[in-house]
Amino acid sequence: MSDRDADYPEGPLAPKEITAESPFTLPGFFDALSEGRLLAAVCRDCDTVLVPPRPACHDCGSRRVGIAEQPKTGEVYSYTEISRPPTAFEHLAPLTVAIVELDSGVRLTGRVDADYDDLAIGTPVELTVRDPDVDAEAHLSYEGDWPFHVFALREAV
Ligand SMILES: [Zn+2]
Numbered sequence: 541m542s543d544r545d546a547d548y549p550e551g552p553l554a555p556k557e558i559t560a561e562s563p564f565t566l567p568g569f570f571d572a573l574s575e576g577r578l579l580a581a582v583c584r585d586c587d588t589v590l591v592p593p594r595p596a597c598h599d600c601g602s603r604r605v606g607i608a609e610q611p612k613t614g615e616v617y618s619y620t621e622i623s624r625p626p627t628a629f630e631h632l633a634p635l636t637v638a639i640v641e642l643d644s645g646v647r648l649t650g651r652v653d654a655d656y657d658d659l660a661i662g663t664p665v666e667l668t669v670r671d672p673d674v675d676a677e678a679h680l681s682y683e684g685d686w687p688f689h690v691f692a693l694r695e696a697v
Contacts, residue, residue: 558595563579563581563593564581564593564594564595564607566592570686570687573669573686573687573689574669576612576669577609578591578609578610578611578612579593579607579608579610580608580609580610581593581595581605581607581608582605582607583597583599583600583602583605584606585597585602585604586602588600589610589644589645589646590605591610591646593605593607610642611644612667613642613643613664613666613694614640614642614643614648614664614667615640615661615662615663615664615665616638616639616640616652616660616662617638617639617640617641617647617661618639619636619637619638619639619652620636620637620638621634621635621637622635622636632651634656636651636652636654636655636656637649637652638650638659638691640667640691642667648667648689650667650689650690650691651690652665653690653692653693654692654693658693663693664694665691665694666691666692666693666694667690667691668691668692669687669689670689670690672685
């Protein structure tokens with residue numbers, strides 16, 4: 541647990557504690573993401589990591605969950621190339637998309653800023669956060685106010 545974790549509330553939460561600023565809501569989650577922090581809820585009873593955070597564990601049903609910042613580094617678990625993506629991404633085709641297992645064990649799906657041929661299972665990647673105002677052409681319309689993530693290749697350590 542990092543020092544940072546002390547800033548976040550511990551579950552179980554009363555409904556009035558779950559405000560738009562709370563990391564247990566999507567606005568709170570995206571606020572942190574826009575600052576480069578990837579937050580998860582971690583179940584105190586079974587250690588399940590929930591990204592984005594939820595006020596209850598989907599594995600065991602416990603409401604004893606706390607917020608913990610997650611590593612943004614991980615490895616490609618599986619990947620593919622999308623030749624005919626949705627309209628919003630057409631100009632980026634072909635798209636490389638991967639399921640990435642973060643160092644915490646959480647798996648996230650996302651675009652990879654690399655060619656398909658540059659990836660392999662186990663390729664080290666890092667989650668980067670893009671500003672919707674800067675990369676306005678590269679997300680779905682309903683995501684317009686939210687930062688979004690793209691995985692970038694990183695050097696193996
Ligand atoms: Zn649990």
